[in-house]
Amino acid sequence: MVQLPCRNPWCKQSFDVHPDEEEFLRKMTFTFGATKIHLPLPVYCPDCRLKIRTCHRNEWHFYRRTATLTGKEMISIYDEKPLWGSKDAVYTHDEWNDDRRDFIEHGRPYDFSQPFFPQFAALHKAVPRLGSMLMGNENCDYTAGTGYCKDCYLINSSEYCERCYYGKLFQSSRDSVDCSYLYNSELCYECLSVFKSYGLDFVAFAQNCRDCSFSWNLSGCSNCCLCSNLRQKQYYFLNEPLSKEEYERRIAEFRGSASATEAMRKRWMQLFAKMIHRSANIVSSERCTGDFIENSKDCIDCYDMNESQDCRNVIVGVQVKDCYDCSNMYIKPELCYDTLGTLEVYHCVYCLFIFHCRDLLYCEYCYFCKDCFGCVGLKRKQYCVFNVQYTKEEYESLVPRIVEHMKGTGEWGLYFPPSLSPFGYNESLAYEYLPLTKEGAQARGFYWRDIEEKKLTVSKTISADTLPDRIEDVHDDVVDWAILCERTGRPFRILKQELDFYRRQKIPVPRLHPDERYDRRLALRNPRKLWKRACMKCQKEIQTTYAPDRPEIVYCEECYLKEVY
Numbered sequence: 241m242v243q244l245p246c247r248n249p250w251c252k253q254s255f256d257v258h259p260d261e262e263e264f265l266r267k268m269t270f271t272f273g274a275t276k277i278h279l280p281l282p283v284y285c286p287d288c289r290l291k292i293r294t295c296h297r298n299e300w301h302f303y304r305r306t307a308t309l310t311g312k313e314m315i316s317i318y319d320e321k322p323l324w325g326s327k328d329a330v331y332t333h334d335e336w337n338d339d340r341r342d343f344i345e346h347g348r349p350y351d352f353s354q355p356f357f358p359q360f361a362a363l364h365k366a367v368p369r370l371g372s373m374l375m376g377n378e379n380c381d382y383t384a385g386t387g388y389c390k391d392c393y394l395i396n397s398s399e400y401c402e403r404c405y406y407g408k409l410f411q412s413s414r415d416s417v418d419c420s421y422l423y424n425s426e427l428c429y430e431c432l433s434v435f436k437s438y439g440l441d442f443v444a445f446a447q448n449c450r451d452c453s454f455s456w457n458l459s460g461c462s463n464c465c466l467c468s469n470l471r472q473k474q475y476y477f478l479n480e481p482l483s484k485e486e487y488e489r490r491i492a493e494f495r496g497s498a499s500a501t502e503a504m505r506k507r508w509m510q511l512f513a514k515m516i517h518r519s520a521n522i523v524s525s526e527r528c529t530g531d532f533i534e535n536s537k538d539c540i541d542c543y544d545m546n547e548s549q550d551c552r553n554v555i556v557g558v559q560v561k562d563c564y565d566c567s568n569m570y571i572k573p574e575l576c577y578d579t580l581g582t583l584e585v586y587h588c589v590y591c592l593f594i595f596h597c598r599d600l601l602y603c604e605y606c607y608f609c610k611d612c613f614g615c616v617g618l619k620r621k622q623y624c625v626f627n628v629q630y631t632k633e634e635y636e637s638l639v640p641r642i643v644e645h646m647k648g649t650g651e652w653g654l655y656f657p658p659s660l661s662p663f664g665y666n667e668s669l670a671y672e673y674l675p676l677t678k679e680g681a682q683a684r685g686f687y688w689r690d691i692e693e694k695k696l697t698v699s700k701t702i703s704a705d706t707l708p709d710r711i712e713d714v715h716d717d718v719v720d721w722a723i724l725c726e727r728t729g730r731p732f733r734i735l736k737q738e739l740d741f742y743r744r745q746k747i748p749v750p751r752l753h754p755d756e757r758y759d760r761r762l763a764l765r766n767p768r769k770l771w772k773r774a775c776m777k778c779q780k781e782i783q784t785t786y787a788p789d790r791p792e793i794v795y796c797e798e799c800y801l802k803e804v805y
Contacts, residue, residue, distance in 0.1 A: 250683065257282065260540070270599070275636070277639075279577060280652065291674050291684075295669075296660070297670075299384050299669055307330065308330055309331050314332050323664060330368065330371050331371065333370065344618060344628075346366045347629070350625060355651060360614055360626075361659075363627060367627070368617065369605070373581065378391070386401075393738075394754060395410055397409045397568055399583075405417045405741075406754045406758070408420045408758070411424065417741055418430045419761075420762070421434070425437045428440045431443050432765070446458040446459065452467070454505065457470075461474065465487075465491060468516075496747070515793070517800075526538070530785075531765075533545045536549060539551045542554045544556045551563050553566075559572045564576075566580065568580055568669075576589065578655050579591045582594055585597045587599050589602075590653075591603050592605070593606075601613045601614070604656075606618045611623050613635075615627050625638055658684075663689070665686035670686075693730060699720045701722040701723075701724060702722070711748050723749075723751075770785060771784060771787050776794055778796060782794070
């Protein structure tokens with residue numbers, strides 16, 4: 241094992257490069273004719289790598305602006321006011337994906353008298369950007385990082401979903417609201433990390449469940465409320481069995497009432513403080529460390545991974561294989577390193593938002609491409625450098641020369657720097673994972689955007705505390721009102737289809753702004769960081785996302801399973 245100091249002057253903490261990482265980097269070989277190029281060891285610690293990579297992704301902030309090409313009003317993740325350089329050219333989805341349009345026209349030869357990143361920044365500014373990262377959607381304008389979704393609103397990092405609203409990482413789910421990390425599920429509300437379930441509300445960490453409420457860590461359960469750590473149970477309340485009739489009577493006491501639902505939510509949070517917690521939410525997996533991992537093997541220090549194998553330092557991935565230091569990797573990515581935002585890619589490094597590609601280095605916004613270096617916005621291209629088309633022989637001669645040049649400038653092996661991000665740190669995914677103050681972010685070389693509250697065009701404005709308590713008493717015209725969040729005073733609106741969902745599921749209209757609801761859900765998660773501590777049952781050393789000074793009761797996997805089965 242190699243121990244190195246982080247190169248960032250504000251960090252300088254030492255970090256380990258494990259033998260499997262060294263082996264992986266040796267395996268990540270790129271061949272250009274007779275020349276083989278290997279990847280260098282990292283120079284930043286994992287946290288700094290994560291900050292630098294994820295500051296380039298905006299999942300939650302949307303802006304109205306005009307499309308650069310046609311002047312049409314559009315919804316975009318890019319504010320019209322750039323944080324650096326000239327104003328970004330931004331196209332609508334239809335304009336950008338027009339097959340008659342080819343951004344190779346913005347190509348320019350590589351200048352060996354200049355460093356790589358300033359040249360890439362110029363290309364990055366010249367090529368028009370897609371208003372929001374979408375692929376194959378229908379009626380999903382207010383989404384980001386979504387693919388093959390229909391009739392969804394304010395969701396991100398999601399694929400194959402229908403009628404889902406407000407939240408993150410919906411996968412193959414339908415008719416669900418205010419959820420995060422929801423997989424193959426339907427009719428869920430205010431859920432976190434739920435798999436293959438139906439009709440859940442206020443449930444966290446559940447698999448194969450139905451019609452459960454205000455519960456934690458359930459598997460194969462139905463009709464359970466205020467329960468924790470149950471397996472294959474039905475009609476349980478506070479972990480005690482009830483008759484069907486008594487259970488339904490208790491559920492009816494709060495269903496549809498805002499005040500009663502909030503009282504139940506507070507009891508739910510009290511339950512969290514007293515229940516036994518497993519050291520890691522790792523299910524049906526082998527030799528994995530991290531949290532929220534399912535059906536995987538040999539995934540080390542990974543988080544929110546499903547059906548994946550042989551990975552390290554990967555955050556959020558589905559069917560990922562042989563990838564290190566990556567984020568938001570979907571639909572069978574393989575052999576990738578230090579890359580963010582992919583669908584079905586192979587053997588790509590130091591890339592950002594690439595889809596159905598292979599053998600790419602330092603590329604951004606590329607679709608169905610292979611064998612490209614330092615390109616932006618290309619579709620169905622091969623053997624391109626800086627958006628210039630070359631022959632195979634020219635490409636294989638030029639790329640090794642550029643790599644040698646980057647070694648000389650100290651750029652080879654580094655990810656796109658924060659200075660190239662179009663987003664403020666507080667707009668980006670990095671702020672969610674590793675929050676910084678404005679002063680702290682700017683001192684570390686990140687941008688910051690002073691975000692203005694959006695003004696809503698509505699017939700009237702009301703305070704959340706004046707809404708009717710019961711959902712059946714809420715009028716249809718609530719969709720035309722601005723509701724003032726009871727915590728922050730920020731205005732928000734209710735969608736008609738959202739109101740239909742609440743009525744169908746007998747859920748009260750929310751009193752909090754969607755951002756507040758999301759933050760409250762996010763607070764249910766632990767940091768994506770591992771600590772060593774002792775199992776509170778057998779005293780064996782464990783690795784867990786519960787810091788040693790936290791008060792929760794945390795058991796190792798063996799003790800936890802003995803407790804719940």
